[in-house]
Amino acid sequence: MNDKLALPVGTTLDRFIMRKQEAFPYATGELSQLLRDIALAAKIVNREINRAGLLDVTGAYGQQNVQGEDQQKLDVIANIRFIRALRNGGEVCTIISEEEDDIIQTGNIGGKYIVAIDPLDGSSNIDVNVSIGTIFSIYRRVSEQGADGTMEDCLQKGVRQVAAGYVIYGSSTMMVYTTGHGVNGFTYDPSLGEFFLSHPNITSPETGSTYSINEGSFNSFPEGVKQYVNYCKESGYSARYIGSLVADFHRNLLKGGIYIYPATAKAPNGKLRLMYECNALAFIVEQAGGKATNGYQRIMEMQPTELHQRCPLIIGSTEMVDKVEEYLKSEVEVG
Numbered sequence: 001m002n003d004k005l006a007l008p009v010g011t012t013l014d015r016f017i018m019r020k021q022e023a024f025p026y027a028t029g030e031l032s033q034l035l036r037d038i039a040l041a042a043k044i045v046n047r048e049i050n051r052a053g054l055l056d057v058t059g060a061y062g063q064q065n066v067q068g069e070d071q072q073k074l075d076v077i078a079n080i081r082f083i084r085a086l087r088n089g090g091e092v093c094t095i096i097s098e099e100e101d102d103i104i105q106t107g108n109i110g111g112k113y114i115v116a117i118d119p120l121d122g123s124s125n126i127d128v129n130v131s132i133g134t135i136f137s138i139y140r141r142v143s144e145q146g147a148d149g150t151m152e153d154c155l156q157k158g159v160r161q162v163a164a165g166y167v168i169y170g171s172s173t174m175m176v177y178t179t180g181h182g183v184n185g186f187t188y189d190p191s192l193g194e195f196f197l198s199h200p201n202i203t204s205p206e207t208g209s210t211y212s213i214n215e216g217s218f219n220s221f222p223e224g225v226k227q228y229v230n231y232c233k234e235s236g237y238s239a240r241y242i243g244s245l246v247a248d249f250h251r252n253l254l255k256g257g258i259y260i261y262p263a264t265a266k267a268p269n270g271k272l273r274l275m276y277e278c279n280a281l282a283f284i285v286e287q288a289g290g291k292a293t294n295g296y297q298r299i300m301e302m303q304p305t306e307l308h309q310r311c312p313l314i315i316g317s318t319e320m321v322d323k324v325e326e327y328l329k330s331e332v333e334v335g
């Protein structure tokens, strides 16, 4: 990364975005504005989450989303808040959301960008005060401006992302994102209503000793994954599983580690969604020096065919992901 652009810890997100934009003479500011729109919605959602217990926004909403999952009230609130911010911001023509069956046309036909979003990640942890998050991917449309975005605009490979990130609502609230020039993290100071640079140029350790997987489905894991889990145990690794992808990913990104959501009997294609969970985190981890695969193929090279398609996810420190792939490959060779 160009050191001249290295900004001190404590720089506001707004200033950081502006300074980074200056580094790209052809940048026209729309992506910068879009990142600000996402940060604004994150502040509002953060406020709703922090006081959820005081307001009647805990518990189930009473409807199911396209995945057949019971929507939590905060899933719906976060979905509304992000869609509204993206629509009002004017830069986004079309949105893919976990909580919406079909693509959402914002009416911003001049908008250059497509956003795929998981408004609230870790829904099973919403009401029990455990860290949850928001995950987003940003693509430039391929169709001409001046009309609604198309399915072709929406079903682009992860390598076509122009930016991606997540917000983690935890002991502190952070926004972590990349535009393909490294990964930076910003901590929210609610007393000032600002995100401040706190984790410049995040790089993920080559390896680690933490593994994150829901062993409850161990018996139906692919043989290679079972072997890797046993290898972790024999190696004295620590098992850590929060059950919020963003939170497990964030810890492993900073400390080294691996998160695995494999194919299981219950979820033959895995559980996580390519368009608004896997691609975004794959872009981040690769920019931080880590790796993300479905066990056989780089996540970002997968060609999406459906908005809500699922895929197995193996993501984290490179050496650990390589080890899982080795086991899976040997399983295929033996098979």
Ligand SMILES: O=P(O)(O)OC[C@H]1O[C@](O)(COP(=O)(O)O)[C@@H](O)[C@@H]1O
Pocket (backbone or CB within 6 Å): 069, 098, 118, 120, 121, 122, 123, 124, 214, 243, 244, 245, 246, 271
């Ligand atoms: O309970 P399981 O099967 O381990 O699944 C937990 C995983 O599912 C998720 O909750 C799926 O995300 P959503 O909450 O956005 O649907 C991940 O955050 C988490 O890692």
Ligand SMILES: [Mg+2]
Pocket (backbone or CB within 6 Å): 118, 120, 121, 122, 245, 277
């Ligand atoms: Mg999710």
Ligand SMILES: [Mg+2]
Pocket (backbone or CB within 6 Å): 075, 098, 118, 119, 120, 121, 122, 123
């Ligand atoms: Mg979700």
